[in-house]
Amino acid sequence: MSEPPDEPERLEDLLVASAPRVYGLLFRMVGRRDVAEDLMQETLLHAFRALKSYRPEGKFQAWLFRIATNQARDWIRRQTRRPGVEDGPMPVAETPPDSGAVARERARAVEKGLASLSEPDREILLMRYYGDMTFKEIAQAGGEPLGTVLARAHRALKKLGALMPEDVR
Numbered sequence: 001m002s003e004p005p006d007e008p009e010r011l012e013d014l015l016v017a018s019a020p021r022v023y024g025l026l027f028r029m030v031g032r033r034d035v036a037e038d039l040m041q042e043t044l045l046h047a048f049r050a051l052k053s054y055r056p057e058g059k060f061q062a063w064l065f066r067i068a069t070n071q072a073r074d075w076i077r078r079q080t081r082r083p084g085v086e087d088g089p090m091p092v093a094e095t096p097p098d099s100g101a102v103a104r105e106r107a108r109a110v111e112k113g114l115a116s117l118s119e120p121d122r123e124i125l126l127m128r129y130y131g132d133m134t135f136k137e138i139a140q141a142g143g144e145p146l147g148t149v150l151a152r153a154h155r156a157l158k159k160l161g162a163l164m165p166e167d168v169r
Contacts (some may be wrong), residue, residue: 023040025127028042039072041102043071062137062141063141069141113164114160135153
């Protein structure tokens with residue numbers, strides 16, 4: 001969908017339909033369910049209020065994910081500025097309790113690897129694999145050329161692969 005609907009009910013439906021993907025991205029970025037839920041609400045509220053700033057030449061989902069990413073970045077910055085909070089990698093996210101042992105171990109390894117990446121590298125992988133965005137949407141959301149996004153994603157995946165233990169690859 002490239003344009004947001006004009007009717008508030010259709011916009012609300014679109015935002016609600018996007019909420020799980022937005023939440024997934026935010027959860028992977030901040031590593032806490034409670035914070036991801038709050039940031040998702042803030043993202044949807046911000047999107048509703050800023051609808052007039054949406055430019056129809058871009059994809060609506062990319063615009064929404066840019067808002068979500070900015071919300072997460074702001075939250076992370078606020079956390080690192082608080083006294084007693086160390087600058088370091090993002091916390092390792094919780095894994096679902098119903099997963100098998102191998103799947104949990106793999107998920108932990110991926111989360112640890114992601115936490116070790118730089119913020120730009122982590123974001124591009126989160127948007128692609130957890131946000132289920134296309135590279136074109138990521139480029140639109142970040143205001144970068146598609147080639148730059150593809151190159152960054154390739155480098156980030158190489159870095160992540162090098163961080164993964166052999167038995168989990």
